[in-house]
Amino acid sequence: xxxxxxxxxxxxxxxxxxVLYVTTTFRATLIxxxxxxxxxxxxxxxxxxxxxxxxxxxxEPRVRPETLTANDSESDGEKYSLLTDMRAxxxxxxxxxxxxSALPYLGFPFATSLSFIALLALLQSRVxxxxxxxxxxxxxxxxxxxxxxxxxxxxxxxx
Amino acid sequence: xxxxxxDGFRVVFSVSIFPLIVMAVAGGIVIGSLPGLTATMGVAxxxxxxxxxxxxxxxxxxxxxxxxxxxxxxxxAILLRTPGTPAAAATVMDGHELVLxxxxxxxxxxxxxxSFIGGFISTIMLITLSPMLARFALRFSAPEYFGLAVFGLTxxxxxSARNLIKGFLGGLFGLLIxxxxxxxxxxxxxxxxxxxxxxxxxxxxxxxIGLFAISEAFVQMETLRQAHSKVLSDASTRRLMSIREFIxxxxxxxxxxxxxxxxxxxxxxxxxxxxxxxxxxxxxxxKTPEKFGQGVLEGVAAPEAGNNGVTGGALVPLLTLGVPGDxxxxxLLGALIIQGLxxxxxLFARSAPLxxxxxASMLVANVVMLFLGIVGIRFYTRxxxxxxxxxxxxxxxxxxxxxxxxxxxxxxxxVAIGFGVIGYLMRKVDIPxxxxxxxxxxxxxxxxxxxxAIQMYQGSWSFLYTRPITIAFxxxxxxxxxxxxxxxxRKSSN
Numbered sequence: 001x002x003x004x005x006x007x008x009x010x011x012x013x014x015x016x017x018x019v020l021y022v023t024t025t026f027r028a029t030l031i032x033x034x035x036x037x038x039x040x041x042x043x044x045x046x047x048x049x050x051x052x053x054x055x056x057x058x059x060e061p062r063v064r065p066e067t068l069t070a071n072d073s074e075s076d077g078e079k080y081s082l083l084t085d086m087r088a089x090x091x092x093x094x095x096x097x098x099x100x101s102a103l104p105y106l107g108f109p110f111a112t113s114l115s116f117i118a119l120l121a122l123l124q125s126r127v128x129x130x131x132x133x134x135x136x137x138x139x140x141x142x143x144x145x146x147x148x149x150x151x152x153x154x155x156x157x158x159x
Numbered sequence: 160x161x162x163x164x165x166d167g168f169r170v171v172f173s174v175s176i177f178p179l180i181v182m183a184v185a186g187g188i189v190i191g192s193l194p195g196l197t198a199t200m201g202v203a204x205x206x207x208x209x210x211x212x213x214x215x216x217x218x219x220x221x222x223x224x225x226x227x228x229x230x231x232x233x234x235x236a237i238l239l240r241t242p243g244t245p246a247a248a249a250t251v252m253d254g255h256e257l258v259l260x261x262x263x264x265x266x267x268x269x270x271x272x273x274s275f276i277g278g279f280i281s282t283i284m285l286i287t288l289s290p291m292l293a294r295f296a297l298r299f300s301a302p303e304y305f306g307l308a309v310f311g312l313t314x315x316x317x318x319s320a321r322n323l324i325k326g327f328l329g330g331l332f333g334l335l336i337x338x339x340x341x342x343x344x345x346x347x348x349x350x351x352x353x354x355x356x357x358x359x360x361x362x363x364x365x366x367x368i369g370l371f372a373i374s375e376a377f378v379q380m381e382t383l384r385q386a387h388s389k390v391l392s393d394a395s396t397r398r399l400m401s402i403r404e405f406i407x408x409x410x411x412x413x414x415x416x417x418x419x420x421x422x423x424x425x426x427x428x429x430x431x432x433x434x435x436x437x438x439x440x441x442x443x444x445x446k447t448p449e450k451f452g453q454g455v456l457e458g459v460a461a462p463e464a465g466n467n468g469v470t471g472g473a474l475v476p477l478l479t480l481g482v483p484g485d486x487x488x489x490x491l492l493g494a495l496i497i498q499g500l501x502x503x504x505x506l507f508a509r510s511a512p513l514x515x516x517x518x519a520s521m522l523v524a525n526v527v528m529l530f531l532g533i534v535g536i537r538f539y540t541r542x543x544x545x546x547x548x549x550x551x552x553x554x555x556x557x558x559x560x561x562x563x564x565x566x567x568x569x570x571x572x573x574v575a576i577g578f579g580v581i582g583y584l585m586r587k588v589d590i591p592x593x594x595x596x597x598x599x600x601x602x603x604x605x606x607x608x609x610x611x612a613i614q615m616y617q618g619s620w621s622f623l624y625t626r627p628i629t630i631a632f633x634x635x636x637x638x639x640x641x642x643x644x645x646x647x648x649r650k651s652s653n
Contacts, residue, residue: 008588
């Protein structure tokens with residue numbers, strides 16, 4: 001956990017330094033804003049972030065497994081260690097980026113059916129009706145949102 | 160007043176109006192439970208359909224969708240760890256933990272009952288205390304809003320039970336995200352890197368969907384490989400809360416409903432803020448605050464009563480002053496104007512039957528919501544029986560639609576994916592997600608009002624110790640922070 005904390009501390013420290021740098025490029029505007037300006041708030045946040053990152057770097061993890069609680073089941077270190085298999089989430093992320101980029105061209109029902117089927121294959125589903133469900137779900141979802149909720153989901157250029 | 164209210168009930172229970180309320184509340188629950196479709200959106204979508212309707216019927220429908228929508232958000236939050244609306248983000252913390260313990264029915268029944276209590280109290284307060292609440296809300300200016308935002312942000316400490324420093328880092332990250340886009344005071348573009356998509360900043364809906372829903376799908380993918388992955392559904396999951404448990408959560412629900420009404424009456428402070436503030440207060444005043452977040456019923460009762468408390472509170476400034484308290488109230492203002500009515504002090508004098516018809520319909524809509532909520536639990540919990548692989552796909556692609564729906568924007572889908580990855584990595588390294596969401600909601604309020612207050616006081620910070628409401632909020636913030644740190648220390652030493 002100590003190593004993880006240090007990695008987190010470095011990431012946040014780098015982020016805060018980046019923010020501090022970007023705020024120095026903010027130009028003054030014609031609107032008079034006491035003495036604060038557009039960079040004041042992000043700069044204050046970045047400084048605080050840097051301070052907390054340094055504290056985290058030097059902090060010894062003291063949490064014993066039996067005191068694990070709570071809110072933090074959402075971040076339960078035991079269950080989700082940093083090194084567990086991240087392949088499926090990684091491939092899904094790529095799949096979703098491709099899906100979002102193809103959506104305007106393929107249209108929602110087709111792109112969603114294809115991607116849902118690909119996701120089920122990735123998750124090694126061997127039940128045939130899961131694939132049928134994926135197609136039906138995509139089509140029904142399209143019509144519910146398009147006709148009922150007036151959400152202009154992309155119809156695509158092919159159909 | 161009572162005679163007018165009775166007349167209102169007579170109208171509401173007429174053959175032409177009552178079915179509309181039932182349909183509107185049911186529709187609102189469906190809309191609220193779908194990630195990305197908010198109560199505001201539901202009311203806005205319905206608005207054009209009411210143009211040709213009679214005034215009472217039109218308002219009754221819109222208010223029914225509003226009340227159903229705010230409650231509906233909790234269903235997906237509890238069952239799928241995917242808040243249907245931003246107002247349900249606080250419900251995730253304990254609601255889903257209860258599901259993991261096999262107590263989905265209890266969580267859903269507490270949510271329905273608490274939502275009813277919050278909504279009902281709020282409507283009663285709207286009917287009886289409107290002028291007083293409006294005067295209270297009118298005393299809010301930039302320094303008071305800043306105080307409220309700071310108080311809200313201290314909740315980060317209480318929702319970061321395991322590692323306070325990481326909770327604060329998450330909160331600061333959220334605040335940073337909230338600064339993206341045009342500066343609220345000078346309109347200078349910040350961190351937009353030349354793209355027009357970021358000029359308005361990140362929309363809260365895709366961010367919320369990414370952080371909670373998509374990251375949850377990623378985590379579920381990992382547990383697919385674990386042989387001991389939990390079975391979430393058996394007969395016990397449908398068991399509702401007992402009478403004893405009801406009596407236990409009742410004080411929390413009543414207190415949160417009252418707090419939610421006050422928060423709702425303040426223009427700009429919506430159901431999402433109310434949910435977090437009431438959750439924090441329930442935790443602070445609990446005898447066992449360390450159990451919050453592990454799946455306690457009060458952790459569901461407080462945010463649900465709080466966010467439904469806003470439904471009546473938000474109408475206070477609208478009906479008494481003509482000032483919409485939140486986005487839904489703004490849509491309702493539009494509906495009133497379309498119907499030829501002018502909200503404000505004269506509305507009660509000129510259109511009393513309509514106003515009291517609206518009040519009666521809100522009371523009835525809350526009862527309908529309770530009924531549909533309790534009856535529906537049997538059906539909602541069936542979600543837990545759906546095979547995990549399908550659930551993952553459903554969460555992922557509902558998230559895609561939800562992210563797109565608010566602005567019809569492909570860019571928002573990319574935002575949701577990006578925040579899904581961020582949320583997943585944050586969970587991996589033990590950073591809680593709630594502080595990020597809280598900070599994104601409260602960040603703009605804190606920044607713009609701090610700067611406006613300094614401008615109001617010509618560069619001085621004296622507003623921090625000269626305005627009673629601001630002092631009260633800042634004192635509450637310090638108290639909340641000290642309590643949270645104390646609880647954490649007690650827990651570490653045990």
